[in-house]
Amino acid sequence: MARRLSVVDVERCVDCLLCAFACSRRFGEGGLARSAIAVRSVGGMERGFVVVVCRACSDPSCAAACPVGAIQKAEVGVRVDLERCIGCGMCARACPIGAVFWDEERQKPVICVHCGLCASFCPHGVLAFEEVAGG
Amino acid sequence: MDRGLTRVLFVDLSRHRFWVEERPELFRERLGGTGVGIELLHERCPEGVDPLAPENPIVFAVGPLNALFPLASKTVALFKSPHTGNLGESHCGGRSAVALRLAGYGALVIEGKSDVPVYLSIQNGRVHFRDARALWGLSSSFTVGRIVREQEPGSGYRTILRIGRAGENLVTYANVVAESYRHFGRLGLGAVFGAKNLKAVVITGRGRVPVAQPPRYQKLYRDLYERAVRSPLMRKYHDLGTPQNVGPLNKIGALPVRNLRAGRYEGDPPFLGEYMAERYLARRLACSHCPVACIHLAALREPHPDEPYFYKTTFVSYDYEPIYALGTMLGGEDPEGYLKLMDAVEHLALDAMSCGVVLAWATEAFERGLITGRDTGGLAPRWGDYDVYIEMVRRIAERRGELYDVLARGVEEAAKRYGGEEFALAFGKNEMAGYHTGPGAYLTFLSGARHSHLDSAGYSADQADLKEGRRRSPQELARALFSEEARRQVLSSLVVCFFARGLYDMGTCVECLGALGMDWDEDGLLHLGEEILRRKYAFKVREGFDLSSLRIPRRITETPTPFGPLSEEELRLALEEMERLLGG
Incomplete structure (x- = not known):
């Protein structure tokens, strides 16, 4: 069965960013340049946080917006064909939740592939890697 | 080695200019953080300079582990302190370290003085000088x-460092606040900002940090993470946070109460960590890249007095040291009063610890008639009277009248002017931390490079000795604390939070550096730690510091510690040994 990354309880988030750093380690690097998940405050730390990440839409706006067909819907979420991608940024503008991140160095989108690595490094139960029926 | 780390960003506020210098050798030899920062301070700070003059530089530095490893969450600031007149060094978490490193710099040096108030916005390789006159x-x-949050881009990838009224008015223990609840505390960095007409610095960064050996890095990271979340440290600091210390310290009689006239409350102190959590804890926060989340916010719900069923809820961060300084030291009985005072201190951006010790001295001095209602402007400080204390901190931040102007320079200056030196609890001019545990604590306050309890954690050595029923000779104690402080220089050069000192033993540090392609061994790191400590001491001596002439307030020898009454003679013997070690 396919699995999807899910923000299950954002009220437990402490802004540690371990999820975002875990995402970068997929590429064997540190920092946040190619992280597909981000945390920001709601408007001041005392009010809590927002976790921004792809929610695996059933009809993804990013794929619909791509003029060259480089973004295809996958079993869970989407896959980007980086060779086909022309780096126009239409996908990033199309995503209403801001979950298409931008790799400034390569001028390409970065979108969560629902691998679940970040959830395994979330110490406080904010993220979960859940089974989904039918993808 | 990451080339981004070796770049030093210089900002000249006088000419509104900035430039970058590459310093690969400096970072290779001194790692980063404290190790690099003290060298930049030696280079850039003119001997004998007035700490509030434009020539006093502010150095911020991060190290090779920041934005790569868990609990490597701190930025180190170095400057000449307006509070002590010698070394100013302060560590801060929040998002500061990750933002600075991912902006592509290992260090930021701010010099000069702007002709008008400004704030700096650092993003995309540029420094923008923004008009801060309205702020x-x-x-x-x-x-x-x-x-600043609304004016600047980069939400989620930035740190916002700012000062309050205390910094603008050059209170020598004014803080720089990061992310509302974290601080470059102690020793007056806020006043140095104020003197430069610098209201805030926002740094945005989301760059990438290359790693020499990715598989080794990934494995090491996973091990460290597992160890961190399973460690007792995680539970202790996550669950109750540092206030869990209140109860145990009270029990052994090491909790300073009413300006250290006593070492404990008769019954349970009103600020027990368990009580604070059950009654007030509303949210926990973490510094970037720290799973522990030791930052605890209390929710304080208060009615507006003029309208029924109309409330405001304020979030106030609480920690052991502020509870000691603004709670027990002031003989507080009312946690809400303490939270309100803490909130006022945060709005003004004062150092809570120095502030509490200053208020405690003023309360005792008022009781003894050394200062009167004429000095206080009609206020009558009394143990636990928070309404009066809140008004006093506002007057300190505004430096309103002679007494408050003097109190704004710390308890040492206050006692010099009004008397009461025997109960003015500063060491090397820095107000004490909340540990009356024994000789180790005071040796740390006296001889630590920053006169901070975290320099060598003598309080921890005391408590270990107490548990084992042993008493070290003054020389043994000095040697143990010297090597602990030296070891901590390695951590603060990487820059790892001192709470993670159990996790980052020297072997682990060697491994982490190895994965990044930096070849060190344990002896090399320990040697470097000692060298950094001596470089800091050399800066202090250059600026007139003298270990042998330090004042030891009589109060600490009168109120018994868990070891019984302290002897000044033993402390002096330990200081002699420390001076020998620091002189190298």
Whole structure:
């Protein structure tokens, strides 16, 4: 069965960013340049946080917006064909939740592939890697 | 080695210019953080300079582990302190370290003085000088943060460092606040900002940090993470936070109460960590890249007095040291009063610890008639009377009248002017931390490079000795604390939070550096730690510091510690040994 990354309880988030750093380690690097998940405050730390990440839409706006067909819907979420991608940024503008991140160095989108690595490094139960029926 | 780390960003506020210098050798030899920062301070700070003069530089530095490893969450600031007149060094978490490193710099040096108030916005390889005239004089540091947050881009990838009224008015223990609830505390960095007409610095960074050996790095990371989340440290600091210390310290009689006239409350102190959590804990926060989340916010719900069923809820961060300084030291019985005072201190951006010790001295001096209602402007400080204390901190931040002007320079200056030196609890001019545990604690306050309890954690050595029923000779104690402080220089050069000292033993540090392609061994690191400590001491001596002439307030020998009464003679013997070690 396919699995999807899910923000299950954002009220437990402490802004540690371990999820975002875990995402970068997929590429064997540190920092946040190619992280597909981000945390920001709601408007001041005392009010809590927002976790921004792809929610695996059933009809993804990013794929619909791509003029060259480089973004295809996958079993869970989407896959980007980086060779086909022309780096126009239409996908990033199309995503209403801001979950298409931008790799400034390569001028390409970065979108969560629902691998679940970040959830395994979330110490406080904010993220979960859940089974989904039918993808 | 990451080339981004070796870049030093210089900002000249006098000419509104900035430039970058590459310093690969400096970072290779001194790692980063404290190790690099003290060298930059030696280079850039003219001997004997007035700490509030434009020539006093502010150095911020991060190290090779920041933005790569868990609990490597701190930025180190170095400057000449307006509070002690020698070394100013302060560590801060929040998002500061990750933002600075991912902006592509290992260090930031701010010099000069702007002709008008400005704030700096550092993003995309540029420094923008923003007009801050409209922000100058705002009554709350929180409002400053909010305005900058709305004006600048980079939400989720930035740090916002700012000062409050205390910094603008050059109170020598004014803080720089990061992310509303974290601080470059102690020793007056806020006043150095104020003297430069610098209201805030926002740094945005989301760059990438290359790693020499990715598989080794990934495995090491996973091990460290597992060890961190399973460690007792995680539970202790996550669950109750540092206030869990209140109960145990009270039990052994090491909790300073009413300006250290006593070492404990008769019954349970009103600020027990368990009580604070059950009654007030509303949210926990973490510094970037720290799973522990030791930052605890209390929710304080208060009615507006003029209208029924109309409330405001304020979030106030609470920690052991502020509870000691603004709670027990002031003989507080009322946690809400303490939270309100803490909130006022945060809005003004004062150092809570120095502030509490200053208020405690003033309360005792008022009781003894050394200062009177004429000095206080009609206020009558009394143990636990928070309404009066809140008004006093406002007057200190505004430096309103002679007494408050003197109190704004710390308890040492206050006692020099009004008397009461025997109960003025500063060491090397820095107000004490909340540990009356024994000789180790005081040796740390006296001889630590920053006169901070975290320099060598003598309080921890005391408690270990107490548990094992042993008593070390003054020389043994000095040697143990010297090597602990030296070891901590390695951590603060990487830059790892001192709470993670159990996790990052020297072997682990060697491994982490190895994965990054930096070849070190344990002896090399320990040797470097000692060298950094001696470089800091050399800066202090250059600026007139003298270990042998330090004042030891009589109060600490009168109120018995868990070891019984302290002897000044033993402390002096330990200081002699420390001086020998630091002189190298």
